[in-house]
Amino acid sequence: MSELDAGVLHVDMKIDDKNVSEGAMALLQTVKPSWKSEDVKIKVFTDGITNKLVGLYLPDNPSDTVLVRIYGQNTELFIDRKKELQNMVLLHSAGCAPEVYCSFNNGLCYAFVPGVVGNRDLVRDEKVRKLIAKEMSRIHSIQNAGSINDKKIKISPEAMVFKKIRSWLELVPDHLDNTEQDERYQREIKKRHELEAELSELQGPLEALNSPVVFCHNDILCANLVYDASQDKVVFIDYEYADYNYQAFDIGDHFCEFAGVDDVDYSLYPDKDLQLKWLRTYLECEKELKNLPASDVTDKDVEILYVQVNKFALLAHFFWGVWAILQARFSNIEFDFVQYAAQRFGEYFNRKNEFLALKLPQ
Secondary structure, three states, X not given: OEEOOOXXXXXXXXXXXXXXXXXXXXXXXXXXXXXXXXXXXXXXXXXXXOOEEEEEEEOOEEEEEEEEEEOOOOHHHOOOHHHHHHHHHHHHHOOOOOOEEEEEOOEEEEEOOOOEEOOOOHHHOHHHHHHHHHHHHHHHOOOOEEEEOOEEEEOOOOOOHHHHHHHHHOOOOOOOOOXXXXXXXXXXXXXXXXHHHHXXXXXXXXXXXXXXXXXXXXXXXXXXXXXXXXXXXXXXXXXXXOEXXXXXXXXXXXXXXXHOOOOOOHHHOOOHHHHHHHHHHHHHHHHHHOOOOHHHOOHHHHHHHHHHHHHHHHHHHHHHHHHHHHHHHHOOOOOOHHHHHHXXXXXXXXXXXXXXXXXXXX
């Protein structure tokens, strides 16, 4: 065992993704040595499409569940796992993420967040959506330096998204190994050089919006938020893609995720009325975090953010479209990533002219 820069215990073991339960039980001996293995229950979570996740708990105290996440195959090619760990520890110290118990060679072990996992109905609930907006505002207020176990963790305030997408585009294949998938891939997804040109065309108009660069979650889909009614609180989970990015990207990405993942329905993208209410809550919280009165938020402030967010929603579709192509190439998780890529790019092109035509208020 050794200690990483973020001050988290590292266990030198690899868990076989075909025998996750046995490996998780072995890891539990380090994390919860007082637990008797014969008493431990295991729950396998099946919602994730990037990693494999199991929970271990004692029947008389299920709230004290230990989560063991096994990284998806080859995900280290497009996810910075060291940065993810640093982010989780930093966010835990700010009260925005669960405690990390340890890392191991192909995953993380961390605390369970009690509550109800988000869904397409919950994110529209008036009370919950306000909590989501406030929690996102809190995370966006985190500064670019933090102290973890007396060690300074520095995160560059440069927006990551265009650089990240371009690095992913370098991994986009000409063909997929699976013949049936490749036929759809060739038919439904644009070629890499076309995607590169599209991204370059999009970059200028988005950068011209001057959206603030803040610390972002970058993946607030429904399943990555947990609502605890007893505490009147929302917590975001799974910080694999957390990094400095454009404020409007994080919000626009969340709005895109109102459509869901398994059964995507983009008619559920929030209308302007709902967005304006959400954005006002966000901006009012932002003011309060700066010790300014919430009443300082103007209608113009909300309208500006509305335009920025919807334009950056295009980039969110592009981001996850390229991501899905890489998953189709590398992942061994059973999910139709080619279809998901086609859906994200399809909505990107459906909305492109409409959203780019939006004008900032004078």
